Structures are given as C-alpha cells and as structure tokens.
Amino acid sequence: SILSKFSAVDVDREFAEMNEIEDEALVSFLKDEHPQTVAVVLSFLAPAKSAAVLQSLGSVAMKEVAVRMARMDRVVPEAVAGVVKTIKKKYRDYQRRNDDLVTGGLDTLVDILKHMPGDDERQIMDDIEAALPNVSRQLRDKIFAFENVVNLNNGEVRILIDEIKDDHLIALALKGAGDDVRFKFLRNMSQNRATDILMEMNAMGSIRLTEVEDSRRKIVSIMRALDDNGAIRLRGGETLVE
Template sequence: MSIASVEALLGVGGNLPAPIAPPPPRPEMPGLRKAAVFLAQMSKEEAGVLLSKLRPREVEALTRELMRLGSVESEDVDGVMNEFHGLMTAQHFIGRGGVDFAREILAAGLGEDKAGDILSRLNVVYTEVPFASLRNADVRQLVTFLKDEHAQIIALVLAHLTAAQSAEVLSGFAPEQQAEVAHRIAMMDRTSPEMVRLVEEELGRRMGSLLAHQDMTTVGGVETLVEIINRSPRPTERSILEWLDNTDPELAEQVRSQMFVFEDIVTIDDRSLQQVLREVEANDLATALKGVRPDVRDKVVRNLSERAAENLSEEIELLGPVRTRTVEEAQAKVVGIIRTLEESGVLTLTRGQDDEFVA
C-alpha cells in the first residue's frame, strides 16, 4: 500500500489544512474589573447597599469601571462568580478557625491544589487580622475584658477591630479612659509583628484561645480614630474631643478636620443640604436644632420652603425643654444621613480646607 493511500485512509496529507492551534490562555482579569463584573450581576438594590459600604474614592473607581465594562463573555462572568464564591467560603472558614482550618476544609472538598489556589489569591486581598476572634465577641464582654488593661494595649486591640465595634467598646469605658485610649490610637502608626504576637499570646492565655497574628502593617492613626469617633454616641465624641483639646490641641485639630459634626452643616452647599433635609424626619430635625447656634438654624431654615420653615419653627416651640442627650441623638441621626449620602457619592463634604476666597 502506498504512502498516499495510507494518508487517505488516515485523513491526512494532500491539501488538508494544518491542525488549528489551541487558543491562547485568557489574560488574568484586573481586580477592579472583576469587582465591576460582580456588581453588574447584582440587583440595583443589592448593588446600592454594597456601594454604600465603600469609601467615596472606591465608589468613584468602581463606577468608572462599570461605565467602561461593556459586554462580558459568560465564561468570564462564571469565572468571577466562582472566584468570589471560593474566596467567601475561604474567609468564612478562616474566621471560624484560622488559615490552617480553612485549608483543611477546602482541601477536603476541592482538593489540595484548588484549596491552595484559593488561599493564595485570597492572600492578596485578605490578611488574617490580629485579634480576629474578638470580632465575634459580645461588646459587653470586650469592655469587661479590656477595661483593666493598659491604655496602649486597648488601643492596639481596638485599632484592629472594625470601627463600629471599636466605637461600641470605647463607649463602655469611663470618659477619662476613652480619651486616653483615643489619643493612643491616633498616635499609633506601625506596630512590629513581635509586639502584636506577644500581646496576642498574653490575651490568648487569658481568654483560653490563641489569637491570630499578621505581618507588620499600618494600624491606628488619626484616620482610624476619626472612623471610630464618627460611629460613637455624641457624648463619647464630645468627651474625646474635649480631652484632646486640653492635652494635644494640634492633634485635636487634625481629628476635627477629618470628621463631620452636626454644626458643620453650615459648610454644606445649599443644594446638597436640601437633599439631606428631604431624608430627615421633621421631629428629628426640630429636636436637633434645639439650642444650636443661630447660624446653624438659619442655614437649615433657608433651605426649606416657606411652609416647611414655618412648620419647623412651630415644632421647635412645641417641643419645650429637651434633654441634651435627646438633642444629641437627633443630631447624630442627621449626621448619619449626611455620612450615608456622602459614602454613596450623592454629596461631597469638604474637610480641613482653610483656603480663603476673595470675590
């Protein structure tokens, strides 16, 4: 049999086209694009809730990426969703029992290679936080556990918790202790891993569990303190700021320049303030304006309709004497609305800008 006939039987030779080369591997999708793809798969309501949790600059970057997204192949969408599911699963197990526990669980279900791949990618966006086991602890237990510790130890722990949780814990301390801990948080910068490890081990022995540790990282600082104060009750906020005024005026000014308090509504432009006022309950607004400076009250009244301004004045008069704590709670509600609108990108607040303008 000739070579030609063999080639004919095998379907090769002649003028048949060369085998098609396999397609090149897909390039790795940038993290920001993955986030945009993931967000695009959510409902508008879910996406809105998620965006409200991000910082303004993150919302801006993600919004720009969404606008550039265009069409995305289903294979890429599936890849992003699967990666997200894997990372969330890994974080869940890490939170329950640490990295080793997560590796064992993932390996049992997905195999060693897949588990290692997930954890290696997770390491880019997730570093196990010191004192992670405290994040699920009851706030009252944390207050009891920490209140007798040295202020520097408390500051180190609170700097690694979420701002909301730290605010609750801080509120459980005496005013003098609140102020001292707040000052130490603001003055913190980088903490050696050895120091963190020693503190973790000591606290771990007392709690009956060994807490996680991480490489040296930037913790604390003015920004951390501001986030904690912004989520604290008004009396706690006032106590800390008054103490800082007396002990470290320069630091107090740095903190104030980065935070927003009720009286700062005079700095909001009229259009933005009108958006805020549409979200505020009439009774809360009236209560919040009890006893404030005239310029604060005037700023609000100017941005209401004539009828609404009249109703507000009547409401304030009908309230009569109001406890300071009640007023502060109402003011905190208004500030909370302002911060929510800022975080969602609806309005922009200016902080710490001392530039003078001449007409």
C-alpha cells in the first residue's frame, strides 16, 4: 500500500514545514491531542522547536509526552501518516482563520479611513506601507478598486471621465460591471456619449476577461493619480446629496 511505502525521506519532507510554524500555533494544535500523538510530532521536529513546544504544554502534559517519547522505539508509517494529516488540516484551518481576521481588519480600517481628514489618512497609509508592505498593498487594493467609483460624487466622476479621455476604454471597463458602476459613469456624461458607449459595449459581444481587467487597471491608475493630487477623494466620508 501507499502507507507501507512512507519512507524516511517522506517523513522528513512532511514535517519540514512544521518547523516553520510559530511555536504558539503548534502548541494550540497539539494541546488537545493525545500525548502519544504529541510525542510522535515532537520526535520529528527540530530539537529546539520540540523543546519550546514541550515547555509550553504544561507540567502534566510535558511529563506524559516525555515518558511516551522515552518509550517510543519505532513509529509505524500509518501512525505518521495519520498525524501528518491531522496537523496539516489544523494548520490550514489556522491559516484560514488568520486570513479572515486580516481581511476583517482591513475592511474595518478602510471604513475608519473614510471618516478621517485626507492628511491623517495618508499619514496612516504611509506608516502601514513602511511597517507592513504586504498589508499595505492589500489595503490600497481595497481602497483603489474599480468598483469604488461608486463612492465618488457626481462632480468627481465627471473629473475622472474627462481625465480618461477614451470612451473605448470606458466601454471595455464597464463590460460585466454592476449596474451601480455603469450608472455612475453613464449618468455623468451627455446622453449621446452614454448611448455611444452602450452601443459599443453591445457591439463588442463576448470579450476576454483579461481585456476587461486591463482596462479597469488603467482607470484605477487614473483614479489613484487624481486622488493623490486631491482632485477626487475615493474614500468618501459622509454621503453627499446633490
């Protein structure tokens, strides 16, 4: 069977990534496991990593695990495979929860930034860029998304349209866009121009998603430039009535 062919090389490869997991995370995975399972895991981790985890399990669990490790002669492949599967699933769940927390935190921060003065908002974004470049990119992607054009007031949309200067680019970007995004663009141009863009969109038929995404990236780039020089404000703030 496959399990019977679970070699020492396989074991080393499977456990190698666990040495990269934070000690606190490993402890949280293992604290409710049977002492024998914990003993198997620690026997394959780097000694320093195992020592840190063992110390964090508490005196009772530490004793039980240490005794089982001392008694351990050899581990059958089935046991190793089962432990690997269990720990990997817990790690995936852990990463998923952390991703959800990061996403939730960014969404909250975006909402907070909407209500802050522009200078303070830019200072915060600069600080995040310096401290957490990867998170900063995620934050900017949320703020400077094509769909966020709906946060602009009508005057700002007209400024954006004038800056784009390319109706074909607008038509491409609006393919597959939500009704609110389409309406935001089309209501802020002349009826003849809006009609021409709608006709061009219909004449395009089906087009590649990459073309749509590329056109939207170009418009987002223009939006960011206008936001940087203060001509528009993408984060909005309180809703304005026009």
